Amino acid sequence: MKLLVAIAILVSALAISSSFAYDPSPLQDICVAINNPKNAVFVNGRFCKDPKLVEANDFFFPGLNVPRNTTNKDGSNVTAVNVDQIPGLNTLGISLARVDYAPNGLNPPHTHPRATEILVVVEGELHVGFVTSNQLGNKLITKVLKAGDVFVFPIGLIHFQWNVGKTKAVAFAALSSQFPGVITISKSVFGSNPPINVNVLAKAFQVDANVIEKLQKPFA
Numbered sequence: 001m002k003l004l005v006a007i008a009i010l011v012s013a014l015a016i017s018s019s020f021a022y023d024p025s026p027l028q029d030i031c032v033a034i035n036n037p038k039n040a041v042f043v044n045g046r047f048c049k050d051p052k053l054v055e056a057n058d059f060f061f062p063g064l065n066v067p068r069n070t071t072n073k074d075g076s077n078v079t080a081v082n083v084d085q086i087p088g089l090n091t092l093g094i095s096l097a098r099v100d101y102a103p104n105g106l107n108p109p110h111t112h113p114r115a116t117e118i119l120v121v122v123e124g125e126l127h128v129g130f131v132t133s134n135q136l137g138n139k140l141i142t143k144v145l146k147a148g149d150v151f152v153f154p155i156g157l158i159h160f161q162w163n164v165g166k167t168k169a170v171a172f173a174a175l176s177s178q179f180p181g182v183i184t185i186s187k188s189v190f191g192s193n194p195p196i197n198v199n200v201l202a203k204a205f206q207v208d209a210n211v212i213e214k215l216q217k218p219f220a
């Protein structure tokens with residue numbers, strides 16, 4: 001009897017875990033995304049190209065060795081390589097990014113609603129961190145990374161990277177979605193279009209309305 005109960009629990013746990021999958025599991029070997037569904041043959045995520053017409057370039061993206069321009073207000077530059085850049089990633093549940101950081105450059109606090117991220121530093125020194133959910137006490141998990149160090153940012157959690165070294169820094173990250181999505185906290189909260197009512201934010205942040213107006217200004 002106990003064994004039967006254990007088996008029943010195991011089977012239902014497996015059923016639940018599979019129904020919580022994020023990106024759709026591929027139902028065919030490949031499903032290269034196309035924009036014009038007129039020539040599509042399947043749908044699983046985006047429309048799929050006819051496999052007979054698939055070519056190497058559908059799975060290819062060049063030039064990720066080239067440093068990006070970090071002369072901007074954050075001092076950082078993210079080059080995303082997801083299903084928009086590589087249509088062959090459609091339904092495969094994975095993508096990539098290169099991040100360049102000027103000295104003192106910041107990839108500001110943000111979250112990926114659909115992906116866990118694993119990041120490797122190839123040059124420089126980054127102070128990185130993520131914050132756990134309310135239920136886990138909003139604990140800050142943080143570390144300083146050097147070249148060769150790897151760090152994980154769990155799905156949905158707010159995280160950041162800040163270049164604390166004297167030189168530029170470079171990192172590459174893999175993400176567990178063909179299209180992870182990005183929500184930058186400052187931009188979403190203070191730079192929405194149209195802006196969130198000042199009184200809502202004043203109450204949420206427990207400050208005067210003029211402080212909120214100041215925070216909204218750079219995005220106006």
Ligand SMILES: *[C@@H]1O[C@H](CO)[C@@H](O)[C@H](O)[C@H]1NC(C)=O
Nearest residue numbers: 067068069070071072076077
């Ligand atoms: C990132 O770098 C590329 C190429 O160097 C540049 O075209 C782009 O404008 C940069 N993006 C930002 C946000 O600075």
Ligand SMILES: *[C@@H]1O[C@H](CO)[C@@H](O)[C@H](O)[C@H]1NC(C)=O
Nearest residue numbers: 067068069070071072073077
């Ligand atoms: C980098 O971007 C800045 C600001 O857009 C621009 O002034 C500068 O010429 C760019 N540098 C390179 C090497 O393209």
